[in-house]
Structure formats: structure tokens, C-alpha cells
Amino acid sequence: MRKRRNMTALLLSAVLLTVTACGTGGGTTETKATQSQPAENAKTESSQTSESAAAVSQEPVTLTVWRCNMTEERTALIEELHQKYVDEHPNVTIEFTALPDSFNEKLLIAYSSGTGPDVIAHHNDVPTYIANEYIIPLDSYFEKSAKKDTYLPQILDTVRSMDQQEGKLYYLPEGCNANCLWVRSDWFQDKCGGLPVTWNEMFADIEMLTDKAAGRYGVSLRGGSGSASHLEMVMYSYSGIEKYFNEDGTCNINDPKNVAFVERWLGLYGTNSSEADIGNGWTEMAAAFQSGAAGVIQHNLGSAADHMKAFDGDTSKFEAVPFPQGESGYTVNKAPTPTGLCISSTCENPQEAFDFAVWMTTAEATSRIGEMWGQIPCDMAVLNDGWIEELPWMKMAAGMLLNENTRFYENIAYLPNYNSILKNEIEPMIQAVMAGDMTAQELCDAWAKLLEAEYQEMKDMS
Amino acid sequence: MSKLKLKQQVKRGLLLYLPLMVFLAFVAVPILWTLSLSLKDERQIVGETFRLLPSPLTVANYIYVWTKNKMSLYFINSLQIGGVSVIAIVIFSLLNGYALSRFHFPGKNLFVIALLMTQMIPLMLNIVPIFIMVNKMGISDTKLSLILLNVAENIAFNTLLMRGFISSIPREIDEAAAIDGCSRLQVIYKVIIPVIIPGLVTVAAFAFISCWNEYLLSYTLISTNNKFPISVGLKYLIGEYSVNYCALAAGSVIALIPPVLLFGIVQRYLIEGISAGAVKG
Numbered sequence: 001m002r003k004r005r006n007m008t009a010l011l012l013s014a015v016l017l018t019v020t021a022c023g024t025g026g027g028t029t030e031t032k033a034t035q036s037q038p039a040e041n042a043k044t045e046s047s048q049t050s051e052s053a054a055a056v057s058q059e060p061v062t063l064t065v066w067r068c069n070m071t072e073e074r075t076a077l078i079e080e081l082h083q084k085y086v087d088e089h090p091n092v093t094i095e096f097t098a099l100p101d102s103f104n105e106k107l108l109i110a111y112s113s114g115t116g117p118d119v120i121a122h123h124n125d126v127p128t129y130i131a132n133e134y135i136i137p138l139d140s141y142f143e144k145s146a147k148k149d150t151y152l153p154q155i156l157d158t159v160r161s162m163d164q165q166e167g168k169l170y171y172l173p174e175g176c177n178a179n180c181l182w183v184r185s186d187w188f189q190d191k192c193g194g195l196p197v198t199w200n201e202m203f204a205d206i207e208m209l210t211d212k213a214a215g216r217y218g219v220s221l222r223g224g225s226g227s228a229s230h231l232e233m234v235m236y237s238y239s240g241i242e243k244y245f246n247e248d249g250t251c252n253i254n255d256p257k258n259v260a261f262v263e264r265w266l267g268l269y270g271t272n273s274s275e276a277d278i279g280n281g282w283t284e285m286a287a288a289f290q291s292g293a294a295g296v297i298q299h300n301l302g303s304a305a306d307h308m309k310a311f312d313g314d315t316s317k318f319e320a321v322p323f324p325q326g327e328s329g330y331t332v333n334k335a336p337t338p339t340g341l342c343i344s345s346t347c348e349n350p351q352e353a354f355d356f357a358v359w360m361t362t363a364e365a366t367s368r369i370g371e372m373w374g375q376i377p378c379d380m381a382v383l384n385d386g387w388i389e390e391l392p393w394m395k396m397a398a399g400m401l402l403n404e405n406t407r408f409y410e411n412i413a414y415l416p417n418y419n420s421i422l423k424n425e426i427e428p429m430i431q432a433v434m435a436g437d438m439t440a441q442e443l444c445d446a447w448a449k450l451l452e453a454e455y456q457e458m459k460d461m462s
Numbered sequence: 463m464s465k466l467k468l469k470q471q472v473k474r475g476l477l478l479y480l481p482l483m484v485f486l487a488f489v490a491v492p493i494l495w496t497l498s499l500s501l502k503d504e505r506q507i508v509g510e511t512f513r514l515l516p517s518p519l520t521v522a523n524y525i526y527v528w529t530k531n532k533m534s535l536y537f538i539n540s541l542q543i544g545g546v547s548v549i550a551i552v553i554f555s556l557l558n559g560y561a562l563s564r565f566h567f568p569g570k571n572l573f574v575i576a577l578l579m580t581q582m583i584p585l586m587l588n589i590v591p592i593f594i595m596v597n598k599m600g601i602s603d604t605k606l607s608l609i610l611l612n613v614a615e616n617i618a619f620n621t622l623l624m625r626g627f628i629s630s631i632p633r634e635i636d637e638a639a640a641i642d643g644c645s646r647l648q649v650i651y652k653v654i655i656p657v658i659i660p661g662l663v664t665v666a667a668f669a670f671i672s673c674w675n676e677y678l679l680s681y682t683l684i685s686t687n688n689k690f691p692i693s694v695g696l697k698y699l700i701g702e703y704s705v706n707y708c709a710l711a712a713g714s715v716i717a718l719i720p721p722v723l724l725f726g727i728v729q730r731y732l733i734e735g736i737s738a739g740a741v742k743g
Contacts (some may be wrong), residue, residue: 069701112593
């Protein structure tokens, strides 16, 4: 009996202690300055612009920075750049978290509890961050910045389009990737006498390159993850349409020219492309290209390093080319969505964070990041850097961006559920078309309907 | 050999050994391929020529992931987190299982049902409250938070498993020990534990695998690179636009070593434990 009483007392004490421990507030590390609730800071510029852009505080400041999709090599470079910044700004301490995966869920969870990093180097989903008030607009800081004219104007337009309501600047662009076709130029020289200029020529050449007996296909299609965004790029490059939505709010993705292209492009499946392509992500496509199983793949400049390794640095065998000309007679590309640095609504030192963001998105920092990441810097002053001139695909992409004849079609990444629609709704339908269970018209009609609904919902909320 | 015996052997071969060999092929081929990849250099896997075996054989990938990719650090983090978690899980599961097996108290069945129900709730649903709770406790971004949550996550299942093992021991043995002067804890330590060693090993093995493979909590709760476990550390080898397949294979082999060693050492106890638990569970 006595033993039972003692045991009960012990257990009750343990429970009480646990409850007490859970009730104690704060106590997280002193170096993190992000405990305040985000909602109070959201979209209220007035309280954050009491200092002029030039009057950056000399008080000790700690900035927490998160970057996603990092590798050890990327981490080493960023840490080196951060150290350079700190050497120039000794009052600043940077706490850097290099995350190997995407961080949207991690951010959501952090902000749900009122914490979050000060600076977010984002990859995509800025409209979601804006809608959830994770980040602050930067216009008031940007207007006073000495570097505001150094960014590519069309890139800034794209950044502002992320805020469909007020067109505010929510991040500083760092770099953008260019989508292109990687081609086996040696095969094209051998079988077709050169590279095609138009889409019609490309389709004809793909057929000429296919030799099923030898295990060679003209093209490797992307039927798996990421197929929808890729298909969208090539169809608009063919049709030459530059706006996604008409004046009446209808989507033109099911325009007859787009449908005709989809029929032709996905019709290559099984005849001029392998049957395995129905599940292809970018790794499988790259493997097909590098192993000599496909003559053309669609990807961005990020895979250049892999192709260089696969072909032993022999650039006579492969190259990156812009999308061929479509019916319009010019090259149309998706308005590039740049990566960049956002400032969190929980940041207690936004001016210092902005100064840091400018430093990281211009000059040496953005050039070195672009070189390692395989992306075009958004700082015009570095577009003539040696490494861009030396790498043929970078030179091609930089030339394409700066060429007045290059057209861009509207990037609708500002739709909050755009990525989710592509991934969850459209990609399975693309596979259905490839498998012959659905027609191209049905796919495009369904696609248009989904986007119209999303667009209308966004307009109703604004 | 008589016809009947031959027939039995052919039947055994077709119905048992052949399916087992097919199953073995499905299991072994990916592992052997990973091993082969880990010993190649990258030029052997890209390009047009397919090679089954590495030629030349190289250990450079292992050196690269262990040193430059900090796999040594992530490996030690995983050992620390997994080791402490397993010890705590085994102790708490043993005590919980003993209580459920031996004691009668109001709400006992309800408690067992509640334990079962916790297994049906995906971790993802609780991740936000978990993060808030860990923040308020002041242990965010620490290995302690992962240890506590590993224990919380694994204790329900392992408690029920342990209850099954302990229930297979007759109560009379406890009573006999008590008559001989043993206290409750002494009964557990001196009588129960030696008998249910296979059960303890089973619980420890399952708990270790669960803790070793844990990714979601580690990625969400930890914000300092040097504190990530190996499950997150492997992800650094998958870049945004390229994958270092050989290094990834080497990292995967390194990550496989502790579970494989563990199962190699304890497999005898594991087989006894799984079947014993199944009977009385």
C-alpha cells in the first residue's frame, strides 16, 4: 500500500513537471531574432521605412538565411560569399541553413508557429508566400537603392507580376534559367545537314534521326514529373501566342494552334520516342540523351555540367538551342521566373536584410552563383563576364534574353495553385494522351477550364 | 531415389525454392547494383557503354561522401539519435508492456485502444503542433527534440509488442519470484528480461530502423546543417539539376551498414521474437 502511494506520488510529480516545462515560454537561441508573429508586420511598409536606405544600422545584427536545393558544393560557395559580406559588414552575423530539399512545407510550419528565417532564397511559390504574408514588399527600399537600374527590366516585370493585385516587388531577382532544347548536333549534321530553324523542320528531322533497330530515337519526351510545364513551353513557342488569358478571362491554351502542336508532339510517343518516355522525369531524359538513345531533349541550362561529363567535354557532339520558330515566325519563350531573395515579414532588421540581398544578387556574388547553378544572372553588368562568353549555352541564353526579337509569353506563376494544377491534374492527363486514352483536344480543354477557374477565383478574391 | 521422393523434391523446388529465388533476385539485384555503382567513377555510368561491373574499381566515392560531403558527421548524428532513442524506447516499452500484461486497472482496454488509434494518425497531420510544442519547450533545432519525438512515435507500437511477449510468461513465475523476496522491479530485471530477450531484440531492431530512416521530423525540426541525420544528409547528393549517382550509391551503402550489421547479429533472436510476439499479441 505504501509502495503504491509512493509510486503514485512519483508519477504525479513527473506529470506536473512535464506540464510546467511545457508551459515555459521562449528560451530559444539568442541568435534567432524571429519569434514575433508574422501578421502584424505583413504588408505594412510604413513601420519598416523609418530609416533611409543609406542609413543601415551599425548595431550588431543577426540575419537568418534559408536556401533550398543545396548540395555541399553550393553550400561551400554560399558560405564563402557570406563570409565576404560579413568581412565588409562586421556588425552583421549570418546564420545560414542550407537545406537539401525544397522548403515550402518547412516554411509553412515555421510561420505557423510565428518563426521564420529573415531572408529566404526562394525557388518558386512566391505567390503563396505573398498570399500567406510570409514576405514583405521591397519597393520602398528598392527605389532608394543605388543598384536598382542594374537588374534586367523584363525580369523585374516578371517579379512584379507575382503580385497580381498591386504589382509590388516582393523579391530581388538573383538568376534565371533558360529553357531550351539540347540536341545531338553531330547527329543533325550527319543525318539532316544541320540544325532546324522552324518547328516543322524539327519534326521532320526527329523522324530522320529515329532508328529503332539501332536503339536511337529522335526525341526523348517528358511524360512524368514536370511534363506539364515543359509541354506548355513548347506549345506556346509553336503557336506564338503571348498572352495566356483573353480579355474575357478565357484561357487560350486550347487554341487550335496549341492543340495541333500537342497532337503532333505527343504523337511522337512510341514512334519517334521510346515507350519508356511515358514515365520520364528529367533524370531519365538526361540519361537517354547522354547514353545516345535520344537526339533531342527539352530541359534547361542546369543539366549542362552533366552533359559535359557524359560527352567528355566534346561540345561538337551536343549543344543547347533556343526553341525553333513557330508559325508566328519568331521565337517565343516563357517569361523566365527568376529565383531570388525575399525578406521575411518576421524580420526585425529589414533594411540590413535588404542591403544583404542586394549584395547577393549583384556583381560578383550573382555571377559566381550563376556559374555554379547554371543560371543567367539578372544583373546586366555581369552578363558579359568571361564564363558566360566561354560557355556556348550560356552565351546562347544571354543572347536570347537580350535579343529584341525574342518574345516572351506571359508567365502565370502568379496563380496560387498553378503548380499544383500542373502536377496533380495535367500531368496524369498528358500520360493519358500518350497512352491513347485521351485526345489532345480533351487535354487542352480540361487544362483551359482549370486555369480559368483558378484565374476567376483569384480575381474574385482581389 | 524413389519416385515419391523425387516428386516431393521437384514440388518443393517449384513451389518454394523457385519463388524464393525470384524474390531474392528482386531484393538482391538493386543492392548489388548500388554496390557496383558506388565503386565506379561517374564516367562509367554516363555515356553510351553499359557496364555491369566497375572497371576500374574505385573507392573515391566513399572518400568523397565521408569527408567532403560530411557523411561522417551525419552518420554519427544518426547513431547518437538512434542509439539514445532505442534505449529509451526499449525501457519504456518494457515497463508499459509489463503493466498492461500484469495489472488490471480501470480504463486498461480503453488505453490499449487509444494506443492502437495513435498508429492510424499520420505524422504529417501533427507536424505543426509538434513544431509549436518543441519551440515552446526551447528544444527546437536540437537532437534532444528528435530523440523525444522518436520515443513518442515508437512507443505505442512497441508497447503492444512487448505486452504480447510478456503475456507469454506465466504469472506464476512472477509470484514465485515475489515469494522469494523479489520486488516488482527485481521481477522484471531478474525474471522477465532474461526470458524475453528475443522480444527485446525485436523491439530494439524495429525501433532502430524507424529512428534511422526518419526524415520528416529531422528535416522540419532541425535548422543547423551539422545536426542533420544521415537520412537528410543523403539528400545533399541529389542536386537540383544533376545527381551524383556514384556518390549517392556510396552514401546509401554507408547508411545501410548499421541496419545490416544489426540484423546480422540479432537475426536469431529476431526470428524467435517475431513468431513469439505473433502468437500472444
